Amino acid sequence: MKFLEKYDFNKEEIADFLNNSPKKLIDAIKDNKKLVCENIDYLKGLGVTNYQQIFLEYYDMFLMDHSNFVEVFSKYEPEDLIEKLNKNIRIVEYL
Amino acid sequence: MALKAKLDLLSLSDEERAKASGKFLATLALVSEEELSEVLTYLSSQGVQITNAREIKVLADTKAVMAKKFSILGEIHEEGIYREDPTLISRNAIDIYKKIQYCKQNGIAYKREDGTYEPFLFSEAAWQKTFNRESTVVSDVAKTTAGDSIVTIEPVVTPVLEVVEPVIPVAVEPVSEDHIDIKEYMMSSDDEAELEARTTNFAAIRKELEGQLAELDALKNMSFDDSEISFTDLEPETYGMGRAA
Numbered sequence: 001m002k003f004l005e006k007y008d009f010n011k012e013e014i015a016d017f018l019n020n021s022p023k024k025l026i027d028a029i030k031d032n033k034k035l036v037c038e039n040i041d042y043l044k045g046l047g048v049t050n051y052q053q054i055f056l057e058y059y060d061m062f063l064m065d066h067s068n069f070v071e072v073f074s075k076y077e078p079e080d081l082i083e084k085l086n087k088n089i090r091i092v093e094y095l
Numbered sequence: 096m097a098l099k100a101k102l103d104l105l106s107l108s109d110e111e112r113a114k115a116s117g118k119f120l121a122t123l124a125l126v127s128e129e130e131l132s133e134v135l136t137y138l139s140s141q142g143v144q145i146t147n148a149r150e151i152k153v154l155a156d157t158k159a160v161m162a163k164k165f166s167i168l169g170e171i172h173e174e175g176i177y178r179e180d181p182t183l184i185s186r187n188a189i190d191i192y193k194k195i196q197y198c199k200q201n202g203i204a205y206k207r208e209d210g211t212y213e214p215f216l217f218s219e220a221a222w223q224k225t226f227n228r229e230s231t232v233v234s235d236v237a238k239t240t241a242g243d244s245i246v247t248i249e250p251v252v253t254p255v256l257e258v259v260e261p262v263i264p265v266a267v268e269p270v271s272e273d274h275i276d277i278k279e280y281m282m283s284s285d286d287e288a289e290l291e292a293r294t295t296n297f298a299a300i301r302k303e304l305e306g307q308l309a310e311l312d313a314l315k316n317m318s319f320d321d322s323e324i325s326f327t328d329l330e331p332e333t334y335g336m337g338r339a340a
Contacts (some may be wrong), residue, residue, distance in 0.1 A: 016219050020186040022155035048304045063121035064302045072118060093114045093148055 007040050036062045039069045047082050054089050098123050105145050113146035122155045133158045143181050153184040164188035
């Protein structure tokens with residue numbers, strides 16, 4: 001999971017993630033590293049500053065096909081979306 | 096089996112189903128219908144229902160792994176944690192177990208008045224913030240990555256007595272011998288080598304805690320003869336206090 005360090009996850013966060021997530025999902029994330037990176041990059045590019053927090057809580061969502069992932073977030077005005085995500089990441093569930 | 100059919104096996108409301116559709120289906124793609132049915136039946140037998148889209152990820156664990164997690168917390172009658180918040184099933188049960196044991200042994204409340212659990216049990220960051228100490232709990236099993244291979248971090252053991260607020264252990268429960276050989280319970284993954292390592296680590300931590308408790312008991316029973324010790328002879332650093340300016 002070293003690739004997560006590129007996205008400013010610290011070692012403790014990565015360790016906590018590995019220690020507290022189902023093995024099958026961890027393996028799937030490792031096996032689909034490129035897809036996961038694409039999806040993280042998209043959020044980061046959109047200006048979502050708390051993307052790490054979103055990943056750590058909703059990591060399974062980052063295994064979505066990239067075009068579907070983009071579709072989930074692109075329906076909203078970026079500024080408004082970023083503001084709401086900063087207030088409460090659980091808004092992700094309602095997008 | 097199509098994802099939709101697997102989704103039908105869950106008891107999600109229309110709203111939660113809508114939330115899950117598209118976004119939280121990766122787990123269902125990773126498990127077979129048989130595994131899914133088995134896990135759902137097991138959870139139901141434990142009084143746990145998956146009713147929220149964000150809880151679906153816990154279904155990526157096998158029934159065997161889940162049963163071990165329930166057994167670990169069942170040992171201390173705290174498996175209700177999972178009924179309160181099913182997403183916690185995906186967390187490392189041994190860490191939660193150790194944190195609860197630490198709280199019990201040090202007289203620290205880990206349940207609120209309304210019966211809900213303190214969040215510090217489920218977050219290493221919250222644990223450290225609350226107790227201002229490096230956890231002996233997670234660090235021994237924490238993993239990080241070096242390339243793509245997982246390596247174990249050396250445990251960082253800080254004496255239990257370094258908790259910010261002085262605590263006096265009350266109602267310390269004797270540690271049952273049953274807890275010593277918990278190999279069959281101790282894992283959140285299917286990796287046997289990891290299981291062995293955790294078993295060893297866990298025994299060492301228990302031994303350390305028992306030693307510290309014995310030390311505390313000895314301190315409690317200690318009596319001082321005033322004629323032998325003059326507190327003016329003690330430098331502030333000797334008893335851990337800074338000198339007033």
